[in-house]
Amino acid sequence: MNVEFPLLRHGSEVSRNGSGVQFGLGDAELVVTSVMGLLEEREAAARVRAEELRAEAERVLAQLAEAEGVLERRF
Template sequence: MPSVMGLLEEREAAARVRAQELRADMERMTVELADAEAVLERRVIARVELAEALAAGGEQAQASDAGVREAPAVSGKAPAPVVGSVVPRWHEAARADALSVDYRRIVELVESGAGGGEGFSAKQLTAGLGLELVPGKIEGVRCKARRLAERGWLAASPSGRFTRRLPTGPARPGAHKRVGRDGG
């Protein structure tokens, strides 16, 4: 007859194995979720880009049909960005208001300087945004921060940290002078 202690140890071992299997499944599913979210984000961007390209093509066709190109109407206020919208390129007059809420929060967090002189890692940005520190969320924030860096809103270091955008003006007097055969 088996002992009660032996039966409890067997059940404990079985529960431990099941917990380890579930942890492995959870890790695998987290990675799959991050991959699926990345694919979804790329497809949303592709759809938005296509819609913009088609809209621009339609506007050009209408202008060429009329034979006259009119300047686009400028309103006093830009339309509010929507979630999933394309990140515009940074320019001198650009303000963070042009970004959707998620991107704006990342820019504001980096510009706050809370990360010190070395900038923010994707994990620090995720924590600073108050999101759960799981691989899917961290990769989503990294993707958004990388996109902001590609469009000039932030600077990305080779180590993967994100800092304020680098100044665009000349670094020193005379930096804009031409040097070479024709310029001196």
């Protein structure tokens, strides 16, 4: 699908990247990010953070179990 951008001068480049559209304007560049691209980036970051929190929770639970074992041996 060809899209015309009348405000861009002749020879300007238009390309799609993972999260939007990039306009090459010679020495300058303009990136227009799509809403879906932003949402996908946020979802990916949330998945990474959730995995980090799961790993941290596992470490904390292991430390708790160890501390409870020490307490049980003392009594």
